[in-house]
Amino acid sequence: MRYRIVCDNQMPVNEPKSHAHIVELGTGDSGGYTRRWRLAEVIAAIGQGDTFYTLSSSTGRDASVQAVNCPVCGHMIIRSSADAVTDNNLDKLPDCAC
Secondary structure: OEEEEEEEEEEEOOOOOOOEEEEEEEEEEOOEEEEEEEHHHHHHHHHOOOEEEEEOOOOOOEEEEEEEEOOOOOOEEEEEOOOOOOOOOHHHOOOOOO
């Protein structure tokens, strides 16, 4: 399956305090999320061959999302692929509402 990420929630980790990780995200379409995922669920789905992506509202370009080890603390995290478009970065997505 292929899932579009439309929002995420981040949580700080202990070291360093300014460093945060995505702990859950929402997938859906421009109308909002239809499913919320915990980070472990996303990493497992990626491991099983599912793909996740974000979409730029200004250009329509998508950015794939990968599971990687954090270079600061070593935890498994997700990140969007690097490109010249910034509004498709995971850090630029809105928070998922409760």
